[in-house]
Amino acid sequence: SPTIAAVQLADQVSPAYNMVNSALSNVTGFDKQTPRSFLVYVDEPMMNLLQPLVERDSGMGNCEIVFKLPPIDEEQLFNQLSLQKAELAIDIGQLPSLSYNSQLFYREHMVFICRKDHPRIDGVINKELFYQEKHIILKLRRSRLSVLEYFAGETIHERKASCECDSILSMMALIAESDCVGITSSSMADKYADKLALQQIALPFNQNPVIHNMIWHKRNECHPAHIWLRGKLNRMIELKDMRNGVDTYRELVLHKNDSTLEYK
Numbered sequence: 001s002p003t004i005a006a007v008q009l010a011d012q013v014s015p016a017y018n019m020v021n022s023a024l025s026n027v028t029g030f031d032k033q034t035p036r037s038f039l040v041y042v043d044e045p046m047m048n049l050l051q052p053l054v055e056r057d058s059g060m061g062n063c064e065i066v067f068k069l070p071p072i073d074e075e076q077l078f079n080q081l082s083l084q085k086a087e088l089a090i091d092i093g094q095l096p097s098l099s100y101n102s103q104l105f106y107r108e109h110m111v112f113i114c115r116k117d118h119p120r121i122d123g124v125i126n127k128e129l130f131y132q133e134k135h136i137i138l139k140l141r142r143s144r145l146s147v148l149e150y151f152a153g154e155t156i157h158e159r160k161a162s163c164e165c166d167s168i169l170s171m172m173a174l175i176a177e178s179d180c181v182g183i184t185s186s187s188m189a190d191k192y193a194d195k196l197a198l199q200q201i202a203l204p205f206n207q208n209p210v211i212h213n214m215i216w217h218k219r220n221e222c223h224p225a226h227i228w229l230r231g232k233l234n235r236m237i238e239l240k241d242m243r244n245g246v247d248t249y250r251e252l253v254l255h256k257n258d259s260t261l262e263y264k
Contacts, residue, residue: 018219030224032061038229041070041077041089044168045185046106046212050090053236065229081217087229088216101221103230105214106237110151111189112201113172114181121181127204134162136171136182148183153206172196185210 002010042050047067054065070077070089078097080086090105112130114121120129137159138147149156162180165171168188175182176196189200214233220226 030228032059032063032228035062036064036225038063038065038225039086040065040067040229040233041080041086041091042067043070043091043212045108045187045210046090048169048191049106049187049240050233050236053240057232057236059232065232081215084217084220087220087226088214090212090214090233092210092212099218100215101218103214104211105234106187106212108186108210108212110147110183110203110207110210111186112181112203113175113184113189113193113198114201115176115179116197116199118179118181118199120179121199121201123199123201125181125201125204130181130204131157131159133160133181134179135159136174136180137161137164138168138171138183139164139166146183148205151208151210153208156205172198 047069050065051067054060054067068086070091071080074093077089077091078100081089081100112125114133120133140147140150148159162178163174165174168184169192171182172184172188172192173196174180176198183203186200189198192198193200214230216226216230
């Protein structure tokens with residue numbers, strides 16, 4: 001392990017090292033035919049969305065993108081990006097430091113799910129019935145809140161809980177074999193609801209959009225390999241959206257009057 005003196009020395013020389021490394025990288029450029037592995041931290045919906053796209057992509061050359069769930073502790077996640085243990089992260093949440101850049105990557109919403117032959121629910125759900133049913137509660141990995149509490153646009157009352165889990169697929173599998181209900185992301189529901197014989201139903205609540213941001217350390221902003229990686233992932237999502245007829249929700253609009261960000 002580094003001593004205190006070594007850590008202090010590293011902190012002092014790292015800005016100069018990063019500048020030199022960035023300059024050399026810009027001169028040498030990036031060749032995707034040169035073998036290289038990129039580590040990207042992603043949440044569960046993005047892992048299920050992106051990993052199959054990467055495996056089917058014929059333009060990877062000799063590069064590979066490895067996906068991994070992010071550390072539970074947010075500080076540890078950003079520490080990994082700072083130490084270049086991972087190239088970038090795709091996750092929900094706000095940036096804790098001006099040392100990082102963020103870009104809207106994917107926008108979706110939450111949906112209500114239950115099994116298709118549920119004895120009391122058939123294609124629609126109201127608030128009264130919602131609170132009468134037993135729920136599989138999905139907890140966010142880096143929050144004490146449930147997914148519904150985190151993204152709801154109004155106050156959520158206490159629900160009847162059958163169990164709690166932090167895996168979306170585990171929750172969906174449990175719901176498929178019981179009369180319990182739950183909440184999941186639209187991308188996960190679109191991918192697995194039919195396979196697990198689940199109903200997808202609009203929530204009886206106002207909700208905020210689920211925003212997945214691409215996050216990276218600013219030192220990599222102009223690095224050719226990093227630019228290629230960000231571009232590759234963005235193009236994969238854009239092509240997927242085009243195939244699915246989605247062409248507007250990735251547009252980010254900055255309103256000059258109040259400098260607030262809104263998503264279409």
